[in-house]
Amino acid sequence: MNTHEIAMHIQTHKAPAVLATLIEVEGHSYRKPGAVMLFFEEGTIGSLSPGCLESDLQLRTSEIWERGLPEIVEYNMLSPDDLSWGETVGCGGKIKVVLEPVQGKLNELLVQVSDRLAAGERLVLFREVVERGFTYKLEQDIDTSLSQNKQQPKLSHSAKESMAAGRFMAAPAELTAFHTSFVPKPRLVIFGGGRDVVPIAELANKVGFRIVVADWREGSLQNEFPRAERIICSSTEVVQRVGVAQRDYVLICSHQLGRDRQFLESVIPLAPLYIGVIGSKARIALLLEGLEAPPSLHAPVGLPIGGEGPEEIAVSIIAEIIQIRRAGLRELPKGVDSIEGSRNIFGSRAEQADGRGQGFAEIITGGLARERRA
Numbered sequence: 001m002n003t004h005e006i007a008m009h010i011q012t013h014k015a016p017a018v019l020a021t022l023i024e025v026e027g028h029s030y031r032k033p034g035a036v037m038l039f040f041e042e043g044t045i046g047s048l049s050p051g052c053l054e055s056d057l058q059l060r061t062s063e064i065w066e067r068g069l070p071e072i073v074e075y076n077m078l079s080p081d082d083l084s085w086g087e088t089v090g091c092g093g094k095i096k097v098v099l100e101p102v103q104g105k106l107n108e109l110l111v112q113v114s115d116r117l118a119a120g121e122r123l124v125l126f127r128e129v130v131e132r133g134f135t136y137k138l139e140q141d142i143d144t145s146l147s148q149n150k151q152q153p154k155l156s157h158s159a160k161e162s163m164a165a166g167r168f169m170a171a172p173a174e175l176t177a178f179h180t181s182f183v184p185k186p187r188l189v190i191f192g193g194g195r196d197v198v199p200i201a202e203l204a205n206k207v208g209f210r211i212v213v214a215d216w217r218e219g220s221l222q223n224e225f226p227r228a229e230r231i232i233c234s235s236t237e238v239v240q241r242v243g244v245a246q247r248d249y250v251l252i253c254s255h256q257l258g259r260d261r262q263f264l265e266s267v268i269p270l271a272p273l274y275i276g277v278i279g280s281k282a283r284i285a286l287l288l289e290g291l292e293a294p295p296s297l298h299a300p301v302g303l304p305i306g307g308e309g310p311e312e313i314a315v316s317i318i319a320e321i322i323q324i325r326r327a328g329l330r331e332l333p334k335g336v337d338s339i340e341g342s343r344n345i346f347g348s349r350a351e352q353a354d355g356r357g358q359g360f361a362e363i364i365t366g367g368l369a370r371e372r373r374a
Contacts, residue, residue: 002046003182004208006038007113010102015040017102018061019110022048023072023178027093034180038102048097052077060099069133070100098178100127100134109138113182116140123182141181185210186325189242189272190228191263192254193217196278198224199314200251207318209249214238216259235259239266246271249321251301253278261287268294274324276301276317298324 017040030049037046039061075095122141127134193215211228216235250272252263277299284299302316
């Protein structure tokens with residue numbers, strides 16, 4: 001989720017920077033292929049490891065910038081007997097990272113990314129290897145299908161041609177091509193602005209969501225949500241005013257049964273990716289009486305971690321939303337618990353399988369690669 005911050009930094013700062021992309025992993029790795037990190041004089045944005053690699057990568061950045069050419073660095077930490085990396089090694093895998101100076105065409109395209117993400121576009125940045133570096137191409141991901149909620153994009157016709165068949169563009173003996181996906185920040189719409197919503201909004205913001213808090217009570221939204229868009233209007237108009245979309249995540253928590261029912265009736269036909277409802281199983285049963293619950297409805301909301309108090313409940317809720325986002329909607333079971341054997345706040349849904357991460361990049365090693373064995 002650091003791609004938005006990286007793009008914004010590049011757009012607003014003209015100082016030298018080097019983009020690092022994790023392109024291949026063998027064995028255990030802290031991050032998945034596609035993870036990106038930006039190095040610049042004043043610091044960094046993002047991470048590729050728990051701290052194992054960043055210092056070494058930082059040392060390489062000035063040379064990368066001065067040469068103006070990308071480089072692939074390989075770290076081999078598979079051997080448990082090799083202690084040359086010290087006690088900080090937490091990866092235990094073989095990792096390949098592309099370092100690219102943010103200059104020329106790459107800089108030009110990344111400057112565009114921030115505004116285009118803000119406009120709701122899904123983008124794919126392609127690199128194809130040429131004799132001394134990469135050629136770059138930024139395309140809109142034109143696939144608008146929401147049925148599978150997969151994070152790896154389906155590509156436009158010209159993008160598919162540029163990537164040839166499958167993921168690679170040449171024989172396995174050569175470095176060929178890879179791409180990075182940029183998707184707009186997902187939006188979490190919260191109906192209800194009580195104090196218990198504050199830690200939910202704060203945590204959701206930290207993990208990369210745009211936050212909208214909507215309430216009919218003006219006093220609820222005065223000073224509690226500095227990083228959220230706040231919407232105040234009547235409960236009969238608020239769903240339309242917010243403009244709930246199919247890519248949104250929705251949380252209903254006004255704590256008033258009638259209004260929550262009103263929100264549910266308005267939101268369900270709009271088919272957002274996730275609908276969560278806070279409350280006990282008994283309350284949920286009353287709330288859903290006569291309604292057909294879609295697979296996207298999770299009630300009671302949150303993973304069953306036994307949380308107590310607003311902060312722990314917020315962790316449970318955001319953890320469930322992250323799980324939904326990563327795994328893909330179709331892979332998850334229906335999320336409404338039976339009232340039998342009920343307990344308050346959280347249900348007892350079976351743990352759901354993890355899916356692939358958002359970023360995606362594949363590369364075949366070749367002439368630009370340089371190995372550092374630890």
